[in-house]
Amino acid sequence: ADLLLRHFDRARDSGNVDAIVELSLRIGSLYDESRRDAAIDVYRSALEWAPQHVGLLRALVQALGHDGDLRELADTMQALLKVESGADAARLALELFSTWTTLGELEQAQQALELGLRASPEDAVLRDRLEGFYAKHEMWRPLAQLLEREADSMGATPQAVARLKNAASMYREGLKDLEGSAAVLRKALAIDPGDLSLLAELARNLASAGQHEVAITDVTGLLDRHPEADTGRVQLLKVRAELRLATQMLGGALSDLEEAYAIDPDPCRT
Numbered sequence: 001a002d003l004l005l006r007h008f009d010r011a012r013d014s015g016n017v018d019a020i021v022e023l024s025l026r027i028g029s030l031y032d033e034s035r036r037d038a039a040i041d042v043y044r045s046a047l048e049w050a051p052q053h054v055g056l057l058r059a060l061v062q063a064l065g066h067d068g069d070l071r072e073l074a075d076t077m078q079a080l081l082k083v084e085s086g087a088d089a090a091r092l093a094l095e096l097f098s099t100w101t102t103l104g105e106l107e108q109a110q111q112a113l114e115l116g117l118r119a120s121p122e123d124a125v126l127r128d129r130l131e132g133f134y135a136k137h138e139m140w141r142p143l144a145q146l147l148e149r150e151a152d153s154m155g156a157t158p159q160a161v162a163r164l165k166n167a168a169s170m171y172r173e174g175l176k177d178l179e180g181s182a183a184v185l186r187k188a189l190a191i192d193p194g195d196l197s198l199l200a201e202l203a204r205n206l207a208s209a210g211q212h213e214v215a216i217t218d219v220t221g222l223l224d225r226h227p228e229a230d231t232g233r234v235q236l237l238k239v240r241a242e243l244r245l246a247t248q249m250l251g252g253a254l255s256d257l258e259e260a261y262a263i264d265p266d267p268c269r270t
Contacts, residue, residue, distance in 0.1 A: 001027050001030040001031060001035075004023050004026055004027045004030070005023075005027055005042075007019070007023055008020065008023040008024060008027060008042065011023055012045070012049070015049075017049050017050055020046050020049045020050065021046055021049075021050050021053055021055070021056060024042045024043060024045070024046035024056065025046075025055055025056065025059060027039070027042050028042055028043055028059050028063065036063055039059075039063050040060065040063045040064065040068075043056055043059050043060040043063060044060065047060065051079070052079070052082070052083050054080070054083050054084065057076060057079055057080035057083070058080060060076050061073065061076050061077055061080060064076060070099065070102070070103060071103060073099065074096060074099045074100055074103060074105075074108070077092060077095070077096045077099065077112075078096060078108070078111070078112065078115075080092060081093055081096060081112060081115045081116060081119070082115060084119055085119045085120070086119070086120055087120065087123075089115075089116050089119035089120045090116050090119070090120040090123040090125070090126045092116065093112050093113055093115060093116020093117070093119075093120075093126055094113075094116065094125070094126060094129065096109075096112040096116075097109050097112045097113050097116075097129065100112055106137070109133070110130075110133060110139075113126065113129055113130040113133060114130065117130055121153065127146075127150070130146065131143060131146065131147075134146065138174070140170045140171075140174030140175050141170075141175055141177075143170055144166075144167040144168075144170040144171050144174075144175070144180070144184070145167075147163045147164070147166050147167040147170070148163070148164065148167050148184060148187075150163050151163035151164045151167070151187070151188075156191045157191075158192075160188075160191055161188045161191050161192050161195065161198075164184050164185070164187050164188035164191075165185075165188060165198070167184045168181040168182075168184040168185045168188070168201065168205075169181075171184060172205060178205045178206070178208055178209040179209060179211075181205050182202055182205045182206050182209070182211075182214075185198055185201055185202040185205065186202065186218065189202065189218075189222070193222055193225060193226065194226075194232055196232065196235045196236075196239075199219065199222065199235075199236065199239060200239060202215070202218060203215045203218075203219065203239050203242075203243060206218070207243065207246060212243050212246055212247045213247070215243050216240055216243045216244060216247075216249075219236055219239055219240040219243065220240065222236055223236050223237070223240070229263045230263070231264065231267075233260075233263060234260045234263050234264050234267055234268070235267075237256040237257070237259055237260035237263075238256070238257070238260055238267065238268065240252075240253075240256050241253040241254075241256035241257045241260070244256065
């Protein structure tokens with residue numbers, strides 16, 4: 001180890017990063033538990049030259065353990081998490097979240113979960129932990145954005161629509177962001193244009209935000225894609241008629257109701 005340490009010093013003098021990394025890892029493995037503090041010093045020194053080297057960061061995390069400086073351990077784990085991937089990143093993120101929580105650093109704890117999920121987006125445990133963290137601390141915008149990203153990754157599925165509905169509710173109820181809620185509902189309607197509950201919610205959001213004309217345009221687009229003379233078209237015509245009535249577009253509202261009545265008189269009597 002002493003011989004390698006002399007080579008290590010020469011490698012630093014010459015700026016040979018590859019040699020610095022290789023020698024530091026060999027020296028640290030030789031020191032092991034008998035000279036743990038010396039191994040830690042070598043790893044720290046090497047990381048000044050290669051701050052993102054996965055092997056060095058892992059070695060320093062292992063050497064620091066949990067009976068040393070907890071903050072230095074957390075900082076090193078955070079640096080490692082930024083370059084880890086897959087299952088290793090998920091495991092590390094959960095451990096780091098616990099460490100930062102113990103230290104009372106909630107912002108760092110949140111970042112640990114976010115970094116972990118970015119590195120391992122399929123990890124359900126990590127995703128649930130982050131959702132729970134956002135909900136507990138009433139962080140509605142990042143929670144809604146997380147649900148949107150999940151929906152995007154699910155494709156055109158009922159699960160994606162459910163996620164988008166939840167996100168829309170958070171924008172509307174938690175953030176009073178009616179435009180944000182409307183944008184998410186449009187995404188859901190693109191997946192399932194026949195879901196009239198989505199349409200009604202979208203129309204209410206836009207109307208509450210004073211955007212009746214935008215709501216009318218959205219419903220018109222859905223009608224253009226739904227030419228079938230069925231119950232779905234009747235409901236769309238009724239929604240557009242209500243929006244037109246609210247903006248005193250009486251002729252258009254009457255035309256919509258007459259067309260709907262011709263398809264199915266019963267829902268149009270009131």
